[in-house]
Amino acid sequence: MAKDVIADLKRDYIAKLLAKGTRADGRRFDELRPLKVETNFVGSAEGSARVMLGNTQVVVGVKLIPGEPFPDTPNSGVLTTNAELIPMASETFEGGPPDQESIEVARVVDRGIREGHAVDMGKLVIEPGKEVWIMFVDIHVLDYDGNLFDAANIGANAALKTAIVPAARAGKGEDYPLPVLHQPVSITSVKVDGKILVDPTHDEERVAEARLTVATLETGNLCAMQKGLDGAFTQDEVLRIVENARRLGSEVRSRI
């Protein structure tokens, strides 16, 4: 990714607002941006969703293709998550093979789905040990205004929830809905000037010292986390972030 600079003026502006207890878009520190989830957006995908989280816009498509299981999990489907931070979405994204940033987004989303048992992978077996469904979760970022992790996670959850296993097309029996078990919803927070902000915009991300993504389940349990950037959190900050993630996660889940 190209080096992304931010003017001192903007940095000061954000800091001054935070000192007054508000943010550039008028949100509280623990408030998400407006969320819109539109499912079945792409007819050529087995499941899909377009997510708008503030001005961040992501399309997630799920494709299912018969393939070989991994030798160590002969009775389980295969999950593959891929993110494309295409140049359309930001002047700082470049074409070409995935860079570290898109790999991190894909892996964090993958971890949430996998560890949160979003899908009953055992039901994606066609012939044990020989043939299973390979589930591709492809994340396509169209407009980047921060917090790709959550926009992509929400999109993945919504796309999986509406996906149909295309068994008839592959000559493997009748189509059936993807066996979805859980909705592991992630909520990302950043630390700016010692303050914890959920769902950061691009400008907030650029001045952030540290970032923490927390995925939670219906039970309120945590299923995946990822800390990023070179700053640090205190123990108390982490607890607050997790508490926010549980509360906001269940709010988001009710809208997927």
Place this chain on the structure above:
Amino acid sequence: MGGTPTDLKLIDENGLRIDGRRPDEMRPLKIEAGVLKRADGSAYVEWGLNKVMAAVYGPRECHPRHLQNPERALVQCNYNMASFSVDDRKKPGPDRRSHEISKIISEALTHVVFTEYFPRTSIDVYIEVLQANAGTRCAGLTAASVALADAGVPMRDLVASCAAGKVADTIVLDLAKDEDNSGQADMPMGYVPTSGEIVLLQMDGDLSQEEFGKAIRMNVDACKKIHEIQRDALRRRYATKAEGPEYAVAPETKGVA
């Protein structure tokens, strides 16, 4: 042209096509300008079952630098298909087909942009095909023109683009996927309505001279209509949005949570 034999009846006894269209009838086309916030200009096109997004960045510093032209701007288009845009998952990233399409769209757009106003810069056009159903390069070029205008790039005119082709020995406009797969010819075209210039033209398959003439005329007529829809999208964009861009959603979006 594939020309794969098919059981589908491409033209029925009433002279209508698989989806009920007349031979010279286009699929429904909707264009929305200014749909992305980050880009300098953008447009979203739904054309039949095609869903295509275009974004423009620039004029900005030209990369790679050795491509810089001291006399004019370089229009660099990048056409990309999302992996989920087709039935079989497409391997992400550019292939030979997308390189070729990027090149011909760049060339078509270069013709209408006043590139001499911005020496040494690059105007980057990104076309993302989200859902494909034949005719994505035409949809991409049509969207890209609107995105360039939305970005305020000075242009001679908008390029409109449409394809004509041949199915069941009949010349038809705007082939859908089923027709393209088993059709006899396909001819995408980019057209500048105010000057009458053709800035993109490809053909594959088999057409007689007479059929070719008919296909061209059909495309020209269609492009004039498309041009109106493009202009209307820009008018709506600037009539309703006096302020900076905010994303807009296609009017009939369904399943909104």
